[in-house]
Amino acid sequence: MKIIHLHQEETEIIKLAVENNRQAQQQIYSRFSPKMLSVCRQYIKDIQLAEDVMITAFMKVFTSLNKFEHKGSFEGWIRRIMVNECISYLRVQKKVKFAEDEIYTEESFNAIDSQFTVEQIQLLIDALPDGYKMVFNLYAIEGYKHNEIAKMLGINEGTSKSQLSHARKILQTQITILKKQDNGTE
């Protein structure tokens, strides 16, 4: 019952926000902005730049709110806009180039069982080159498939796979180093 009530409340707020009701827009913003800033932070290392991108993405959310069909989850819809905005920002600002080597290995990292904090994880992701980072975020964190990522980034599916395997290799080595450091300190 609570969920239904919340859903009804959400749809009403969205309706008001579509009519440029600033209070409703602020409610949506304050509800989703902390999570969305986290999403943007995954892609953009600088928190200030991440916030800028989030604001522009929220602008897109509010300007295209009338296009939102109340089928999927509202959060998922906003999150997709955020991710797309981050990608377009990175592509414009840094002109990310994807090495189209299409060499990828299907290694399993199941042996590695990470016990890292979110900050540590973020540091690991931040250390990745932008191309690897984008593909890793999209695949591992957002759960997009390789063909979807290829479409979003305008690359081949093989390139997406190779970027992911490179990212995984780097992460693996970094995780092992960190674990050794942790063990050393402990």
Place this chain on the structure above:
Amino acid sequence: MEPNNFEKDFREKLNNRTIEPSDKAWDRLDAMLSITENKKSKKKNKWFYIAASFVGFLLVGTFFFNQKEQTIKVPQSVVVEDNIKKDSVVKPVSNSVDSIKTVIASSEQTSVPNSNNKQKSNTTLKNESNQVAESSIIIKNNQEKQSIPIQNQISKNENVDQLLVNAEKAVVAENSAKQKSKVKINADDLLNQVDGELELSFREKVISKVNKNYQTVKVALANRNQQE
């Protein structure tokens, strides 16, 4: 390529993470939203202006087209006026013809009574001659003499009338023929001639200009060659 354990861990931890944006972030978004709202209203105004200007252009265009039609109509009206004038010129003629005809008719009518009178006079004369059959030949002779001049006079009158009628008819025919020919000249030949003359003058101007320019260029070239 299944997500690995550490990836699952990454995902869970990152998805649960929240980063509070700065206090200024909402103010900036608020400002951006109000700007876009203003832009939207401006855009609406723009569209209104565009529509208004379009309508204005349409009105102006229709006005000009109507003017053109009017200007076209003006010469037509002039032509019509000319026609009217021509008609007015012709009509009096026709009226005159009619009047002449009526005159002719009246003259004929008058001549007919004359002939009647003449017949009557003849009959009276005959009656008189019958009545005075036994009278002297001198009287007859006198009567004959009298009747002959009367008949002569009548025939003379008839001849004069006929001649007048014929002459007037001929004059009318000549006049009508002349007017017709004049109208034809006015309509086609004169205009064509004028146009042709205008065109010729323009052509002549162009030709003369071209010739002059050609000559100057020719002279300049020749001088240059000589100088070199």
